[in-house]
Amino acid sequence: MSDNQKEKVYTKGLDSALLAVYNGYVFFLRFFREAFRGRMELQELIKQCYAIGNKSLLLIGLTGFITGMVFTKQSRPSLAEFGAVSWLPSLVAIAIVRALAALVTALISAGKVGSSIGAELGSMRVTEQIDAMEVSAVNPFKFLVVTRVLASTITIPILMFYCTAVALLGAYLNVTLNEGTSFISFFENAFEQITFLDVGTSLAKAVAYGFTIGIVGCYQGYNASKGTEGVGKAANSAVVISMFLIFIEEVIIVQVSNYFRI
Amino acid sequence: METSARKRSITVGLFVIIGLIIFIVGILTIGSMKKVFSSTISVKTIFDDVNGLKVGNNVWYSGVKIGTVKTIRFQGNSKVEVILHIEEKSQEFVRKNAKAKVSTDGLIGNKIIVIYGGTQKVPSIEDGDELVVEKIESTEEMLAVLSENNKNLLGITSAFKTISKNILEGKGTVGMLLSDDRLYNDVDQTLAALKKASANAQVMTASLSGFTSKLNQPGGLANDFATDTVIMRDIRGTIGRLNETVATANVMVANLKSASEDLNSNRTSPLGVLLHDEATATNLKGTLQNLESSTEKLDENMVALRSNFLFRRYFKKKDKEQAKQPVKEEVKAETKDSVSQ
Numbered sequence: 001m002s003d004n005q006k007e008k009v010y011t012k013g014l015d016s017a018l019l020a021v022y023n024g025y026v027f028f029l030r031f032f033r034e035a036f037r038g039r040m041e042l043q044e045l046i047k048q049c050y051a052i053g054n055k056s057l058l059l060i061g062l063t064g065f066i067t068g069m070v071f072t073k074q075s076r077p078s079l080a081e082f083g084a085v086s087w088l089p090s091l092v093a094i095a096i097v098r099a100l101a102a103l104v105t106a107l108i109s110a111g112k113v114g115s116s117i118g119a120e121l122g123s124m125r126v127t128e129q130i131d132a133m134e135v136s137a138v139n140p141f142k143f144l145v146v147t148r149v150l151a152s153t154i155t156i157p158i159l160m161f162y163c164t165a166v167a168l169l170g171a172y173l174n175v176t177l178n179e180g181t182s183f184i185s186f187f188e189n190a191f192e193q194i195t196f197l198d199v200g201t202s203l204a205k206a207v208a209y210g211f212t213i214g215i216v217g218c219y220q221g222y223n224a225s226k227g228t229e230g231v232g233k234a235a236n237s238a239v240v241i242s243m244f245l246i247f248i249e250e251v252i253i254v255q256v257s258n259y260f261r262i
Numbered sequence: 263m264e265t266s267a268r269k270r271s272i273t274v275g276l277f278v279i280i281g282l283i284i285f286i287v288g289i290l291t292i293g294s295m296k297k298v299f300s301s302t303i304s305v306k307t308i309f310d311d312v313n314g315l316k317v318g319n320n321v322w323y324s325g326v327k328i329g330t331v332k333t334i335r336f337q338g339n340s341k342v343e344v345i346l347h348i349e350e351k352s353q354e355f356v357r358k359n360a361k362a363k364v365s366t367d368g369l370i371g372n373k374i375i376v377i378y379g380g381t382q383k384v385p386s387i388e389d390g391d392e393l394v395v396e397k398i399e400s401t402e403e404m405l406a407v408l409s410e411n412n413k414n415l416l417g418i419t420s421a422f423k424t425i426s427k428n429i430l431e432g433k434g435t436v437g438m439l440l441s442d443d444r445l446y447n448d449v450d451q452t453l454a455a456l457k458k459a460s461a462n463a464q465v466m467t468a469s470l471s472g473f474t475s476k477l478n479q480p481g482g483l484a485n486d487f488a489t490d491t492v493i494m495r496d497i498r499g500t501i502g503r504l505n506e507t508v509a510t511a512n513v514m515v516a517n518l519k520s521a522s523e524d525l526n527s528n529r530t531s532p533l534g535v536l537l538h539d540e541a542t543a544t545n546l547k548g549t550l551q552n553l554e555s556s557t558e559k560l561d562e563n564m565v566a567l568r569s570n571f572l573f574r575r576y577f578k579k580k581d582k583e584q585a586k587q588p589v590k591e592e593v594k595a596e597t598k599d600s601v602s603q
Binding site for chain 1: 270271273274277278279282284285288289291293295296298318372419436537
């Protein structure tokens with residue numbers, strides 16, 4: 001392969017990457033344009049909320065419970081080293097509310113919901129169902145994309161509330177089994193160190209993650225190509241890209257919230 | 263189809279509502295912890311150093327959380343103004359002369375403001391009041407004190423080490439007590455003597471007890487002294503009279519003393535002359551001798567006079583009358599007895 005040919009390949013890769021960013025940007029803008037225009041597909045929105053929220057509740061709840069319990073178990077020896085086991089509820093609560101609940105919910109949802117949306121829309125694209133909708137005068141973007149993105153943006157924060165509650169419950173179970181701490185004492189200690197800024201930041205994160213999962217999944221599925229291979233690729237890309245963006249957002253939101261934290 | 267959609271809508275609605283309830287309960291819990299929803303008053307304090315105090319840290323009074331730190335800002339030259347929000351229901355317990363200090367919630371806990379002190383006579387704090395601040399020792403100062411304590415502890419343990427070494431080597435009183443058998447024997451003997459003394463003391467106590475019980479028996483002198491009020495009254499009366507007698511005797515002695523002093527001092531008085539003038543005494547002696555010889559001579563003269571014929575008759579008559587006088591008295595006595603019978 002000559003140098004000229006190598007340059008061509010690199011340029012093509014860079015071009016496609018920049019093009020994907022641009023297309024994503026256009027998709028993003030189109031979402032807002034379509035979301036606030038015309039009648040909302042409420043039934044479809046409820047259906048998607050059910051699919052994303054209710055169907056994920058058990059998985060998220062179980063994961064949150066295990067996370068709370070395991071995190072408490074793992075943190076105990078470190079605190080016990082300098083006799084601060086009584087600080088365990090505060091430590092666990094801060095960790096769950098500030099980071100773990102939102103992150104666990106987002107990562108589980110990215111895997112379950114993102115891939116589902118990507119695969120569903122991808123298969124609809126490759127089987128030309130989306131084109132058929134366009135032909136039959138139904139706005140596929142509004143019907144398919146806006147409802148799914150809104151549903152994930154609404155339900156993932158709610159899933160995070162569930163996840164927080166269940167994770168704290170798991171932590172309480174572990175603490176009370178080891179230290180015999182009462183329910184009231186545990187939650188008094190747990191909420192002692194939590195501020196409104198923590199809750200607000202966590203809520204902002206969950207909204208951002210929900211939107212990211214929805215929009216990335218929809219983008220990958222909506223722009224799927226190359227038949228069944230494209231469906232799998234869309235599902236895979238939806239998970240990978242949304243997870244990557246979730247961590248990027250995590251860093252940015254934590255930085256911004258720390259700016260407000262004195 | 264429609265029933266399924268309806269059922270799904272209800273499920274989603276429940277899912278969202280329960281999620282929102284969890285969120286609201288969380289917010290309310292945090293709000294009650296941070297005293298966000300309770301009405302508060304603002305109190306100002308000015309510190310030299312707040313030691314890392316942050317907005318939102320707790321304010322404690324007598325170990326109870328009564329508020330939070332609302333604002334921290336610089337004021338003037340290296341001073342920090344801290345505005346505290348104290349809940350109204352605790353306002354009445356905090357006095358205007360209460361003090362504030364920055365402390366820590368536990369050894370490694372968050373910084374807190376501790377309000378303490380205040381007297382009941384002073385009125386309660388009001389909105390806008392300023393609390394007096396007490397400077398507390400920083401962690402470095404505390405560690406410096408701890409370091410000093412460690413040094414002292416080291417010195418004490420070193421001294422103890424030396425003492426224990428001396429004791430082991432039998433030096434000093436305690437060492438000798440532990441190692442010298444003679445000292446032990448002495449102590450043992452002393453203890454035996456003490457034991458004996460205590461036994462004697464016990465016997466003595468028993469005797470004393472018997473004695474006191476006898477004293478308490480009715481009819482005894484001591485018991486009468488203690489219980490019979492008549493005896494005591496008599497004794498008091500006797501003592502009173504004795505006192506009077508003594509007073510009279512004192513007066514008499516004083517008079518005698520004064521008289522003797524007068525006799526000593528006034529030598530011209532008749533007694534003074536008699537006591538002190540030897541010439542007068544000689545004269546008086548001579549006079550008495552003359553009187554004695556004169557009396558003898560007068561007796562002789564009277565005897566001679568009785569024998570004289572001129573007076574012989576007179577004396578005989580007188581003797582006869584004297585002889586009759588006892589007979590008359592006997593007759594009078596007999597007459598008196600018969601009349602009385």
